[in-house]
Every structure is written in C-alpha cells, then in structure tokens.
Amino acid sequence: MQLSISVDNPVASAGSPLSGIVDLELQKETTIGGIKVRFRGISLTTTIKHAVQLDARDISQSRFKVKEWHLHVDITTLLFVGQRGTALPAGKHSFPYIINVPVFSRCDCITRLEEYRNKSLHWTCTAATSRVVGTTPLPPSLKADHDRYVRYRIIAILERPGKLALNMSKVKNIIVVPVTFIHAFDPFRNDQTSLVRKVKDAIFTVKCKKLPDSYFQDGSLQRPKRSSRSLVTFGSKGTYVGVPTQLEVILFNDGNAPIMEPLNVEIYAHIQVDDISRIDGILNVRLSSMRIELRSLTSGLTTEFEGPLSVIKKTLFRENSLNIPLTAESDSGPPKFRLDNHVFSDLDISKIVPGFQLLNLHYHHQLVVTVELCFNSSSSKSIECVCPIAVVSGVDFDLDTHRLMPPRYNVGEIQFEVDDRIDDNDRFLDL
Numbered sequence: 276m277q278l279s280i281s282v283d284n285p286v287a288s289a290g291s292p293l294s295g296i297v298d299l300e301l302q303k304e305t306t307i308g309g310i311k312v313r314f315r316g317i318s319l320t321t322t323i324k325h326a327v328q329l330d331a332r333d334i335s336q337s338r339f340k341v342k343e344w345h346l347h348v349d350i351t352t353l354l355f356v357g358q359r360g361t362a363l364p365a366g367k368h369s370f371p372y373i374i375n376v377p378v379f380s381r382c383d384c385i386t387r388l389e390e391y392r393n394k395s396l397h398w399t400c401t402a403a404t405s406r407v408v409g410t411t412p413l414p415p416s417l418k419a420d421h422d423r424y425v426r427y428r429i430i431a432i433l434e435r436p437g438k439l440a441l442n443m444s445k446v447k448n449i450i451v452v453p454v455t456f457i458h459a460f461d462p463f464r465n466d467q468t469s470l471v472r473k474v475k476d477a478i479f480t481v482k483c484k485k486l487p488d489s490y491f492q493d494g495s496l497q498r499p500k501r502s503s504r505s506l507v508t509f510g511s512k513g514t515y516v517g518v519p520t521q522l523e524v525i526l527f528n529d530g531n532a533p534i535m536e537p538l539n540v541e542i543y544a545h546i547q548v549d550d551i552s553r554i555d556g557i558l559n560v561r562l563s564s565m566r567i568e569l570r571s572l573t574s575g576l577t578t579e580f581e582g583p584l585s586v587i588k589k590t591l592f593r594e595n596s597l598n599i600p601l602t603a604e605s606d607s608g609p610p611k612f613r614l615d616n617h618v619f620s621d622l623d624i625s626k627i628v629p630g631f632q633l634l635n636l637h638y639h640h641q642l643v644v645t646v647e648l649c650f651n652s653s654s655s656k657s658i659e660c661v662c663p664i665a666v667v668s669g670v671d672f673d674l675d676t677h678r679l680m681p682p683r684y685n686v687g688e689i690q691f692e693v694d695d696r697i698d699d700n701d702r703f704l705d706l
C-alpha cells in the first residue's frame with residue numbers, strides 16, 4: 276500500500292485555491308476507513324518571560340523561554356469515505372482535491388492582548404477553540420530561525436478501519452504568499468509621488484591642495500558660530516577641509532515595495548553646505564563603492580527586550596571597485612550628486628518574504644545603503660543610511676469588495692528563501 280500527495284501549486288497566495296491529487300496504490304483489495312486531506316498552518320514563537328519571584332536577587336536566573344504556537348488555518352476535506360465493509364480493488368486510485376487558502380488567519384489572539392500580556396506561562400491560541408475568523412491577514416511562510424517560524428503543510432491521511440490499525444499520512448510543505456490589504460478606490464493608492472526619505476549626515480576631513488587664496492577671505496570657509504569646529508585647518512602638508520556630506524535615500528509609493536516589481540530607489544549625496552559650497556568645482560568627488568542590503572528583522576511583543584530577535588541580511592547590490600566621477604545635478608544650492616543611476620537601474624526583491632505583524636511575531640525590513648566617496652583622490656570615506664521599507668506581496672485584496680484584485684504576476688514564480696525542510700521534532704505540533 277502506497278500513499279502519495281502531489282500539489283499543483285506549492286506556492287499559493289492567500290485567497291486562492293490550492294489543488295492537487297492524493298494517490299493510493301494498492302497491491303491487493305483493501306478496506307479503507309477514509310481518505311482526507313488537511314491544510315494546516317501554524318506559527319511558532321519563543322518568548323522570553325520573567326518568573327514572578329518576590330525574592331529574585333538574580334534577575335538573569337528568573338528569565339525563561341516559553342514556546343508558543345498559534346493556529347492560522349486548519350481545513351480538512353474528505354476525499355473518500357469507506358462504507359462499512361467496502362474495499363477498494365487493487366491498483367491505483369486518484370483523489371483530486373481543492374482547498375481554498377483563506378485570506379484571514381483563524382488566530383484571533385490579538386483581540387485578547389491585555390489578557391495575553393498578563394499571562395506568564397501557558398497560552399492557548401484562540402483559533403484552537405473557536406471557529407471565528409479573525410481580522411489578521413494570513414501570514415506568509417517564514418523561517419526566521421529555529422524558534423520563530425510560520426509554516427503551512429498539506430497532509431494526506433489514510434484512515435484504516437479498526438481500532439488497532441495505523442493511519443498513514445504524507446506531508447508536503449506549502450509556501451503561502453500573503454495578501455496586501457488595499458482600498459481599490461482610494462485615489463492615493465499607488466501614489467508614486469508619496470516619498471519616504473532618509474538622510475545620514477557626516478563630516479569628512481578632506482585634504483585640499485588646490486584652494487586658491489580667494490577662498491580664505493573673511494568668513495568664507497568658517498562654519499557659522501553655532502559650531503565651534505572649524506572647517507579649515509592648515510597642516511604642514513596641506514589644507515584640510517571638513518566637508519559636510521549627507522547621504523539621502525528615497526523610496527517611492529510611501530515606501531511600499533511589492534516583491535515581484537523592480538524596486539526603484541534614488542540615492543543622492545549632498546556635499547558642501549553653508550560656506551563650503553563656495554568650493555564647488557574644486558572638490559573632485561568620485562563614487563568608489565556601493566552596497567545595498569536588505570535587512571529582515573524579527574521582533575516580539577515584549578518591550579523589556581528591545582531590539583530585533585533575529586536579523587536576516589541579503590545583499591541586493593554590491594560593487595566594490597568603482598571609480599565614477601560625479602558631477603553635481605544643479606548649479607544652485609548645495610551640490611547634489613545622484614549615485615544610483617551610475618551603477619544600477621532597479622533592485623530585485625523577489626526572494627524577500629513580505630513583512631507582517633502577528634501577536635508576538637513582527638517581521639519588518641530595512642534598506643541599508645552604504646557608499647564610499649573619494650574626495651580629491653584621497654582615501655575613500657564611508658557613509659551608511661538606513662531606510663525603513665514596507666515589503667509587500669503585491670497580491671492585493673480589496674477590503675471594500677472583499678475580493679482579490681486581478682493578479683499582477685504569476686504567484687508560482689515567487690521564490691521565498693524559506694527553509695522548509697520537514698523537521699521531525701516539530702511534527703507532533705502539526706498532527
């Protein structure tokens with residue numbers, strides 16, 4: 276007797292059907308209790324909690340880990356019900372199945388947040404006891420680390436009649452792509468002009484031989500009085516100029532980035548502000564390197580332990596040995612140098628799992644841009660700017676009509692980097 280399950284679309288978006296076939300091969304005529312297919316999704320998180328001890332002298336001793344799981348979907352479909360005494364003949368039997376992946380998670384624990392915060396040890400997911408559908412979107416498949424993941428599986432189950440007979444099961448992992456909630460008729464939706472800007476300031480000391488005397492007239496290279504630091508120093512080997520530099524990262528569409536669309540980002544260096552702008556044309560500025568990294572951060576609910584619980588880094592672009600001369604975009608105001616268009620046109624984020632927020636598992640992203648600039652052929656100076664980015668699936672679900680919008684791309688092409696090996700240690704949680 277051999278049981279197997281195939282899936283037509285192992286990458287499926289919330290709100291769309293999941294289909295395939297359960298195959299059963301029998302060597303001889305066999306009595307079968309039933310054949311079922313079960314689609315189940317859970318999230319597991321590990322939270323660090325404090326033991327309540329009145330005499331706790333050593334705080335580190337009173338911390339302990341609590342593993343907690345939440346049920347997001349659990350749908351069972353009967354494919355075959357064996358009547359009493361009936362047997363299936365020898366040979367191959369195929370049972371097609373179709374299950375609709377829900378848009379919303381069944382876990383509704385977020386509505387019991389106060390209760391949840393006060394509970395110190397054991398927590399039972401609301402979905403385990405109620406059939407009510409929550410308002411939290413179904414989270415995407417994710418494996419942040421061994422202690423924090425969201426996992427979906429389709430399980431074929433063959434039930435044998437009789438008390439002593441062992442059931443058979445076969446499991447396959449499913450990658451779930453979440454929906455992005457939208458209001459389709461919102462006039463400001465997909466407003467590319469709504470920008471997210473992040474800037475990082477630095478002052479670089481640059482050796483500057485070529486400054487003519489005219490630049491050292493009264494006040495021309497002095498910082499305003501709010502800062503005591505002089506912008507110009509005269510060393511024995513040359514003149515050193517403090518160059519205030521600003522790295523600016525611009526994202527469009529309010530920082531929303533659908534995974535299957537090219538990500539456009541504009542990167543500028545603003546060099547020379549205040550009086551130093553007078554030396555425009557003398558500073559020779561070159562772009563020596565650029566690195567763009569996407570950081571995926573996992574965090575929990577607790578406020579006592581701020582900071583990410585885990586960080587996944589992915590390099591989207593990296594070029595170390597550039598030597599690109601830069602020219603300012605405009606003659607008026609502090610010179611502004613565009614950097615991105617010299618080295619790339621857009622970035623690929625198709626392997627990034629979109630952000631989401633569950634009760635105790637938050638997943639969000641940052642775009643980290645690091646550039647090195649070279650002034651007057653001196654050694655390169657590095658500056659880094661961190662910009663929050665909302666990575667979304669781009670599978671839109673209209674909250675007004677409660678419908679999926681027409682697909683913008685083929686969901687099957689998504690390649691989330693999810694470690695989806697079936698882990699026997701966790702199997703008891705699923706079945």
Ligand SMILES: [Zn+2]
Nearest residue numbers: 345382384400
């Ligand atoms: Zn829950």
